[in-house]
Amino acid sequence: MYIADIDTAAGAAANKAEVLNKHFGKYFLRSVMAGFYMVVATLLSNVSAAVLYQVEAYRPFAKLTGALLFSIAIVLIVFIGGELFTGNNMTMALGVYHKRVKVADMLKVWVVSYIGNFVGAFVLSAIFVGSGASKGIMIDYYNSFIPAKISAPAMELFLRGILCNFMVCLAVWTGTRMKSESGKLIVMFCVIMTFVVSGFEHCIANMGTFPIAYMLLGGLDMGLVMKSMLFVTLGNIVGGAVLLALPLKLMSYDK
Numbered sequence: 001m002y003i004a005d006i007d008t009a010a011g012a013a014a015n016k017a018e019v020l021n022k023h024f025g026k027y028f029l030r031s032v033m034a035g036f037y038m039v040v041a042t043l044l045s046n047v048s049a050a051v052l053y054q055v056e057a058y059r060p061f062a063k064l065t066g067a068l069l070f071s072i073a074i075v076l077i078v079f080i081g082g083e084l085f086t087g088n089n090m091t092m093a094l095g096v097y098h099k100r101v102k103v104a105d106m107l108k109v110w111v112v113s114y115i116g117n118f119v120g121a122f123v124l125s126a127i128f129v130g131s132g133a134s135k136g137i138m139i140d141y142y143n144s145f146i147p148a149k150i151s152a153p154a155m156e157l158f159l160r161g162i163l164c165n166f167m168v169c170l171a172v173w174t175g176t177r178m179k180s181e182s183g184k185l186i187v188m189f190c191v192i193m194t195f196v197v198s199g200f201e202h203c204i205a206n207m208g209t210f211p212i213a214y215m216l217l218g219g220l221d222m223g224l225v226m227k228s229m230l231f232v233t234l235g236n237i238v239g240g241a242v243l244l245a246l247p248l249k250l251m252s253y254d255k
Helices: 002-024 022-053 058-068 072-080 087-095 104-131 135-150 154-177 182-197 203-217 220-248
Strands: none
Touching: 002 022, 002 087, 002 104, 022 058, 022 072, 022 087, 022 135, 022 203, 058 072, 072 154, 072 182, 087 104, 087 154, 087 203, 087 220, 104 203, 135 203, 135 220, 154 182, 154 220, 182 220, 203 220
């Protein structure tokens, strides 16, 4: 890993902070759009898995299929553009480590992108549920995993969050190293599929999953939902900003 690579990422962090400070509306809209993209991937993943879940013989393939298809999320964000909180955990941390941005700028980007992602995810989730599309199969499928998802112990949620964003940011980082579009797609699909099929937790994906579940199932225990969001978010921050970004910075050297 070369210092020039870290400098490029740190430059991207500085650019994010500048856009946020000078063009708040544009930056916030980019965050909202990233939330949209995550729900698109969530719907593709969960509806496809729900279809397979209806046939008992195909149930073992439901999770695997959903994991593969969820990978479209990172493709939409990278190729179309959007401000994803979890990706910003790594990028902004590298900017701070490389002294291109201040801690205050990093925190501001994190907070604004987090809120924007939630707005986008909630709005598109509400539109989907309101449409009534795939309602029957989605209710059955969500009942199969949502209770266990929100009732997991806090430490497990935290650790799943760490592992998840380590992989998400790894997918983004390795994608930037590929010289061809096909290379980027292959690497990103493989890494993102790994975190989904393993059952790790992504706070922004959950911003789509939980509202859909709440509206379809007639309510959820909001205490458990908030606990899940808190510990998964903290885990995602550690996974991107510490477990990946810090080693990348420490192991870099001049060519």
